[in-house]
Amino acid sequence: MKRVAILGSWKSIQMDIADDVRKFTRHIIQRGDSIMTGGGPGVEYIVTDEVLKEDVTAENLEIILATPFEIYKSHILRSALRNVITKEESDSLIRQLQGIRLKNKTVIKAMNVKEFNNDVLTIRNKAVADIADEIIIFQIDDSADVESAIESARKREIPVKVMRYYR
Helix, strand or coil, rough: CCEEEEEECCCCCCCHHHHHHHHHCCCHHHCCCEEECCCCHHHHHHHHHHHHHCCCCCCCEEEEEEECCCHHHHHHHHHCCCCCHHHHHHHHHHHHHHHHHCCCCCCCCCCCCCCCCCCCCHHHHHHHHHCCCCEEEEEEECCCHHHHHHHHHHCCCCCCCEEEEEC
């Protein structure tokens, strides 16, 4: 079984991108591989949602958070207050992650970063790419935080697929 990482933009995404994310996610689960993602809004929220439709126990899901859950939760709430994401996206993401924590405590893993800053997502994305067997990136409008994951995966010579969208 391969560990396939799917990472992507936090931006609110249009239906065509969401459909592509769901299609790739279903294909990976149906071929018997597991999925790693970062637990973020946007692309990563959709990945997690789709995995849970196919695998209600979340046995084939691994979420790597950059910080312990409570620090991450605070960051997500602040992101909504600063209009980086919507309040609805914030609430849905927190509900999703809390539900997973109740369902299967082994799914969510946190890196040991104690403060959320501009570099944390880049560090997390690179860490995910460093342990994945394959990586798929959904990059919207040249979102820079995924570049470290692409570079790391290419250095390791693992399969990398980058889906770029410009809006």
